[in-house]
Amino acid sequence: MTETDIKKGLAGVVVDYTAVSKVNPDTNSLLYRGYPVQDLAASKSFEEVALLLWNGELPSAGELADFVALERAGRALVPNVKAAIDLLPTTCHPMDVGRTAVSVMGANHPLAEDSSPEAELAKAKDLLAAFPAIVAYDQRRRRGLGVIEPRADLDYSQNFLWMTFGEEAAPEVVDAFRISMVLYAEHSFNASTFTARVITSTLSDLHSAVTGAIGALKGPLHGGANEAVMHTFEEIGIDKAESREDAAARAKTWMEAALAAKKKVMGFGHRVYKNGDSRVPTMKAALDKMIEHYDRAEMLGLYDGLEAAMNEAKAIKPNLDYPAGPTYHLMGFDTQMFTPLFIASRITGWTAHIMEQRAANALIRPLSAYNGPEQRAL
Numbered sequence: 474m475t476e477t478d479i480k481k482g483l484a485g486v487v488v489d490y491t492a493v494s495k496v497n498p499d500t501n502s503l504l505y506r507g508y509p510v511q512d513l514a515a516s517k518s519f520e521e522v523a524l525l526l527w528n529g530e531l532p533s534a535g536e537l538a539d540f541v542a543l544e545r546a547g548r549a550l551v552p553n554v555k556a557a558i559d560l561l562p563t564t565c566h567p568m569d570v571g572r573t574a575v576s577v578m579g580a581n582h583p584l585a586e587d588s589s590p591e592a593e594l595a596k597a598k599d600l601l602a603a604f605p606a607i608v609a610y611d612q613r614r615r616r617g618l619g620v621i622e623p624r625a626d627l628d629y630s631q632n633f634l635w636m637t638f639g640e641e642a643a644p645e646v647v648d649a650f651r652i653s654m655v656l657y658a659e660h661s662f663n664a665s666t667f668t669a670r671v672i673t674s675t676l677s678d679l680h681s682a683v684t685g686a687i688g689a690l691k692g693p694l695h696g697g698a699n700e701a702v703m704h705t706f707e708e709i710g711i712d713k714a715e716s717r718e719d720a721a722a723r724a725k726t727w728m729e730a731a732l733a734a735k736k737k738v739m740g741f742g743h744r745v746y747k748n749g750d751s752r753v754p755t756m757k758a759a760l761d762k763m764i765e766h767y768d769r770a771e772m773l774g775l776y777d778g779l780e781a782a783m784n785e786a787k788a789i790k791p792n793l794d795y796p797a798g799p800t801y802h803l804m805g806f807d808t809q810m811f812t813p814l815f816i817a818s819r820i821t822g823w824t825a826h827i828m829e830q831r832a833a834n835a836l837i838r839p840l841s842a843y844n845g846p847e848q849r850a851l
């Protein structure tokens with residue numbers, strides 16, 4: 474094996490087929506089961522998109538109503554999941570809480586070891602319904618607050634915000650949140666989805682695969698970047714009273730210094746897209762609405778200043794995490810909760826891939842080129 478046979482990071486390697494989504498960097502497009510993601514974000518609920526990803530088709534009115542009823546009935550925080558969360562220190566990362574909670578949910582599930590397509594779909598739906606209460610409660614307990622019970626008269630996004638903040642969110646905020654959930658739902662063989670597929674390929678169970686995927690998502694080169702974007706904003710300094718222009722100038726100076734120090738700036742760049750992330754224009758439009766809603770022009774200054782300076786210096790474009798981070802910040806989520814929000818959405822994509830992997834399985838086990846010492850005597 475030669476140096477050129479090694480595909481470090483599997484860059485450019487096509488590992489398998491998928492019918493779940495198509496990422497096309499040439500046309501800068503993303504299709505979920507054939508539908509452009511920006512069209513889905515414009516008009517479909519997260520619940521409809523979840524069914525599309527799992528079933529391959531958008532739901533009929535009856536199918537949607539059945540799922541909505543199931544989702545609303547499955548939202549409450551389960552006692553032993555809450556007990557497990559309460560045992561974890563509030564100093565741990567919320568991704569650790571999400572990972573632990575999914576593991577407990579796997580241990581609880583009566584169909585845990587049943588990998589029939591029906592059981593897998595049932596478990597995916599249960600996870601989608603139950604996860605928001607985990608994120609909401611974790612943010613609240615870190616602020617010394619208690620659980621807020623879910624409300625069955627609210628849709629997924631409305632209820633998520635209700636359980637977190639204890640008040641009904643404005644329609645614009647609910648819509649921006651829904652859009653983020655639709656955009657984060659699926660992205661082919663990204664690192665966390667691939668992790669889920671590797672675990673599934675051993676014929677392990679769905680909750681184990683999702684738990685492993687959460688571990689892969691946590692890192693700042695992947696989902697952790699939405700949190701890291703906010704740390705950048707915080708490091709530059711957020712001053713609500715500052716003008717958009719002044720904030721942009723400070724952000725530009727910060728970026729120039731970061732790049733001169735050869736830093737990787739989170740929220741920029743992508744393994745597949747080299748001319749911009751297909752989802753950014755839709756998420757940026759949602760961020761713009763939040764900036765207007767909360768009257769926070771200085772945030773736009775920080776956003777524009779960093780983007781312009783990165784573009785000028787390296788022509789590297791923002792990825793989805795870049796507009797999503799400040800959007801969640803404006804909504805009132807604590808910075809460390811941003812990547813758990815990504816989990817809540819990506820549960821759909823992960824589980825669609827778990828089902829696809831299981832339906833046409835081959836153990837994922839690549840080769841390595843040995844470069845340690847040659848055989849030697851003891």
Ligand SMILES: CC(=O)SCCNC(=O)CCNC(=O)[C@H](O)C(C)(C)COP(=O)(O)OP(=O)(O)OC[C@H]1O[C@@H](n2cnc3c(N)ncnc32)[C@H](O)[C@@H]1OP(=O)(O)O
Binds near residue numbers: 738742792
């Ligand atoms: C939802 C998501 O998961 S999207 C991804 C979220 N992750 C991030 O935002 C983390 C920041 N970005 C990165 O680290 C990278 O762009 C990745 C990991 C996402 C993709 O990386 P790769 O395809 O492996 O590209 P790679 O890291 O080799 O970068 C290529 C070149 O661009 C530079 N580059 C890429 N991204 C960045 C960045 N964010 N900041 C500064 N330079 C960057 C690299 O330093 C490298 O430069 P060099 O050739 O001079 O060494």
Ligand SMILES: O=C([O-])CC(=O)C(=O)O
Binds near residue numbers: 659660743792793
């Ligand atoms: O595709 C990737 O490598 C990362 C990404 O954007 C995602 O998972 O949404």
